[in-house]
Amino acid sequence: MALPAEALRAGGRRPVALMGLACALAVVAVAAMSSGAMRLDLLDVWSTLLGRDPGLDTLARSVLLDVRLPRVLFAAITGAALALTGAVMQALFRNPLAEPGLIGVSAGGALGAVAAIVLTSGGFWILAPAAFSGSLAATALAYLLGRRVPGVAGLLLAGVAINTIAGSLIGLLTTLANDTELRDLTFWSMGSLSDARWHLLVWLAPWTLLWSGWLLRQWRVLNALLLGDREAQHLGWRLVTVRRQLIVVTALIVGPLVAATGGIGFIGLVVPHLLRLTLGADHRWLLPASMLGGALALTLADWLCRVVIMPAELPIGLVTSLVGGPFFVWLLARGRRL
Amino acid sequence: MTLAMDQAVLVRAGQQVLRGVSMQVAAGEIVGLLGANGAGKSSMLGVLAGDVRLQAGTATLAGQPLASLPFAQLARQRAVLVQQPAVQFDLSVAEIVAMGAYPFPELSATEVADQVAQALALTGLHAASARPYLDLSGGEQQRVHYARALVQCRAGRQAGDARFLLLDEPTANQDPAQQQHVLAVAARLTRDEGVGVLAVLHDINLAARWCDRILLLAEGALIGAGSPDQALTPDRLLRAYGVEMAVVPHPIHAGRLLVMMR
Numbered sequence: 001m002a003l004p005a006e007a008l009r010a011g012g013r014r015p016v017a018l019m020g021l022a023c024a025l026a027v028v029a030v031a032a033m034s035s036g037a038m039r040l041d042l043l044d045v046w047s048t049l050l051g052r053d054p055g056l057d058t059l060a061r062s063v064l065l066d067v068r069l070p071r072v073l074f075a076a077i078t079g080a081a082l083a084l085t086g087a088v089m090q091a092l093f094r095n096p097l098a099e100p101g102l103i104g105v106s107a108g109g110a111l112g113a114v115a116a117i118v119l120t121s122g123g124f125w126i127l128a129p130a131a132f133s134g135s136l137a138a139t140a141l142a143y144l145l146g147r148r149v150p151g152v153a154g155l156l157l158a159g160v161a162i163n164t165i166a167g168s169l170i171g172l173l174t175t176l177a178n179d180t181e182l183r184d185l186t187f188w189s190m191g192s193l194s195d196a197r198w199h200l201l202v203w204l205a206p207w208t209l210l211w212s213g214w215l216l217r218q219w220r221v222l223n224a225l226l227l228g229d230r231e232a233q234h235l236g237w238r239l240v241t242v243r244r245q246l247i248v249v250t251a252l253i254v255g256p257l258v259a260a261t262g263g264i265g266f267i268g269l270v271v272p273h274l275l276r277l278t279l280g281a282d283h284r285w286l287l288p289a290s291m292l293g294g295a296l297a298l299t300l301a302d303w304l305c306r307v308v309i310m311p312a313e314l315p316i317g318l319v320t321s322l323v324g325g326p327f328f329v330w331l332l333a334r335g336r337r338l
Numbered sequence: 339m340t341l342a343m344d345q346a347v348l349v350r351a352g353q354q355v356l357r358g359v360s361m362q363v364a365a366g367e368i369v370g371l372l373g374a375n376g377a378g379k380s381s382m383l384g385v386l387a388g389d390v391r392l393q394a395g396t397a398t399l400a401g402q403p404l405a406s407l408p409f410a411q412l413a414r415q416r417a418v419l420v421q422q423p424a425v426q427f428d429l430s431v432a433e434i435v436a437m438g439a440y441p442f443p444e445l446s447a448t449e450v451a452d453q454v455a456q457a458l459a460l461t462g463l464h465a466a467s468a469r470p471y472l473d474l475s476g477g478e479q480q481r482v483h484y485a486r487a488l489v490q491c492r493a494g495r496q497a498g499d500a501r502f503l504l505l506d507e508p509t510a511n512q513d514p515a516q517q518q519h520v521l522a523v524a525a526r527l528t529r530d531e532g533v534g535v536l537a538v539l540h541d542i543n544l545a546a547r548w549c550d551r552i553l554l555l556a557e558g559a560l561i562g563a564g565s566p567d568q569a570l571t572p573d574r575l576l577r578a579y580g581v582e583m584a585v586v587p588h589p590i591h592a593g594r595l596l597v598m599m600r
Contacts, residue, residue: 096426220440226427227437227483230389230420235490236413236441280470281427 014285017278021292028296029076032303033068037311040064070201075193075302075316076295077201078257079267081208083294085250086268087286088215091222092246093146095155096273097331100135100254101265103146103155104162108138109251109258111166111173117184118173132255138162139247193261193302193316204260211253212291218246219283226281264317266324267294273331339365341386341416341502341534345395348381348558355381357558358395363502368521368528368535370545370566373555374579379538380421382555383506386536387418399502413441416502417490419483421510425471431482432458432467438489442497453493457485460523462516477511484508484520488527495531503527505537509544517541521548542583542596546570554578570596 030049034040040063044054048064056064082100089098089105100106112134116126145158177185221242224232233239271293272286279285298320305314342362348355355378363369363386371379384390385397388404397404399415407415417438425434435457439450458464461481466474471482487503494501503524509517525548527533539545545552545566552569554562556578562569575583575596582599589595 091427094426220437223429223433224437224440226429227425227434228420230418233389233409234387234413234418234420235437236410238409276428280433281429282433 014279014289018285018289018292021289021296025076025292025296025299028299028303029072032072032075032299032306033064035303035307036063036068038063066198070198071193071302072299073205074201074261075299077205077208078193078261078264079271079294079296079298079301080291081212081253081257081294082264082267083271083290083297084212084215084287085253086294087272087283087290088218088222088246088250089268090272091225091283092243092250093143093155094225094228095146096276097269097328098155099266099269100250102269102328103142103159104138104166105135105142105251105254106258106265107163107166107170108141109135109255110262111138111169112255113259114170114173114185118177118181127259128256131259132251134166135255135258136248136251138166139251143243143247200260204256207256208253211249214249215246215253216287216291219287222283222287223281262317264298264320266320266328267298269331270324270327271297273327339400339534341399341536343382343385343392343395343397346382346385346392346397347394348378348385348390349393350381355558356385356392359555359558359560360395361553361560361563363534363536365502365534366528366532367550368525368537368548369551369553370549371536371538371553371555372540372542372545372570372578377555377578378558379555380506381558383418383420383504383536383538386502387416387504388412410441413490414494414497414499416504417487417494418504418506419487419508420506422476422480422483425479429471430467431463431469431471431474434471434482435463435485435489438486438491439493441490442493444497445493449496450489450493453489453496454485457488457492460488461485462519475511477513477516480508480511481516481520488523491527491533492531495533501531502534502536505535507538507540509539509541517544518547524548542570542575546596547593567594 030042030045034042034045038060040060044056045064047054048056048061086099089100089103090096092098109131112130112132113127116130120126141162142155142158145161146155148154149157174182174185221232221237224235224237229239272290275286275289275293279289301319302316305316305319308314340362344360346356346359359382371382373379381390385392388407388409391405399407404412432454435454436450438457439445439453455464458467461484463478463481463485466478471479474482491501491503505524508520508524512520521537521544524535524537528535549566551564552562552566553560554569554574561577562574572583572585583596584599586595586597
């Protein structure tokens with residue numbers, strides 16, 4: 001009777017995969033911190049991060065600790081959170097194509113943020129709750145509308161509708177904006193991690209990680225939801241409560257991130273998918289793997305954005321969509337087995 | 339220890355689906371629920387599972403109204419197999435079966451693995467343990483969920499909770515040998531572990547062979563309840579299904595055989 005126990009633990013393949021992702025993330029992060037307009041030695045970066053003093057001059061030290069370290073951390077945390085919320089939404093909607101960008105959650109957040117920029121004095125402390133409210137409203141709307149038409153189609157159609165409505169309202173608000181607001185808007189909507197500074201990270205990082213930790217602990221109910229609503233209920237969960245909690249926590253994570261970074265699409269779709277292909281759909285492993293994979297993917301993408309057309313920068317949203325768009329097409333073309 | 343409903347009235351879309359039904363399943367017995375399509379069998383199962391609220395009457399588990407029990411507690415008291423859930427995601431057979439232990443977080447990983455192994459062996463899926471669920475045939479997939487319900491039920495026994503097992507067409511998509519086997523496993527569960535089983539069945543002879551008692555539903559009302567001999571009479575079957583049936587002595591064993599006249 002050793003076989004099922006072995007199958008449950010997948011022969012140790014999954015812990016190894018998690019370790020591998022963590023190592024890759026560390027390597028990419030250090031590499032990303034060493035490259036840029038001012039090139040730093042890999043070993044110097046490593047030992048500075050470990051708290052030693054390799055004798056970097058003040059400027060180099062400041063570039064590393066005040067600019068690149070927060071930027072890489074920001075990319076990693078954003079990627080981790082987007083991939084995690086993507087994986088959670090796919091289970092919640094029982095739909096492998098659910099993703100904050102596709103179903104309009106990010107657009108809702110964007111609408112909230114744009115409204116805050118144009119209609120108020122602005123500032124991140126107004127932007128974040130406004131983006132959260134927008135995300136929450138969009139998720140709830142996607143959930144309600146998506147249920148009207150069963151299967152993948154309903155949710156995607158709801159996403160199209162929400163993205164359209166949010167997009168047109170954003171357009172309307174843009175016409176109302178004055179020059180300063182317009183500059184803020186353009187800068188923000190490009191989707192960028194260049195706003196990464198410690199004052200932002202000190203609260204955004206713990207906030208995101210706190211709620212992510214809560215989501216990680218929901219792996220059982222997310223697995224049960226894959227079987228169906230009734231089945232999850234038979235296994236002991238009150239669905240109304242579970243759904244409400246998952247939707248609110250997802251919006252609590254995505255809203256402020258959208259406010260801080262603008263729109264970064266497809267991470268939540270691509271990363272959980274690739275991981276599901278190799279590790280299976282069991283959320284006990286999929287959720288932590290998605291966080292590591294998302295962190296790795298966005299750190300890598302941001303690194304590319306910074307160095308490809310140096311000294312200028314590519315908008316990161318552009319890069320993730322450039323990879324994610326074709327991937328989405330491939331998913332659709334691939335058919336049922338998702 | 340019973341799972342029961344008293345004077346239960348259930349209305350759906352303006353139609354009375356259950357019209358004042360009183361019935362019970364006791365611990366240690368296997369009860370077959372029979373009736374034509376649309377007679378209210380699945381609705382009755384839904385009420386007893388705690389999924390659906392009654393408009394009038396009561397549904398109780400060990401004397402407590404089902405509506406007052408939180409789902410988490412209900413999940414420790416009863417397992418449910420509904421008709422073929424649609425799973426789109428890549429889970430292995432063992433992963434799905436192990437979900438039956440979710441209501442019992444106090445069980446160790448080894449205990450869960452043990453329960454899973456036993457349930458897989460009971461349902462003839464031991465060799466399929468590590469296979470992707472989506473690669474299985476419809477009948478095998480149905481048995482995966484049966485195995486999951488068995489884990490939930492037997493883990494409940496181990497945890498000392500009272501147990502009921504509600505099965506909606508557990509023999510659907512099964513070949514004749516598997517149909518017998520599925521019910522034999524349920525029957526053994528009632529005998530060895532004192533579980534009360536309610537199974538929605540379509541095969542009258544299968545029900546007569548394996549069930550201690552039969553409930554015959556027609557248009558939301560009970561028209562027969564009792565031992566297979568008492569409940570399954572030609573006139574009742576005519577009322578339930580609208581076809582004439584004859585009861586003849588079984589050619590092989592001591593029981594009876596119900597055959598359609600046409």
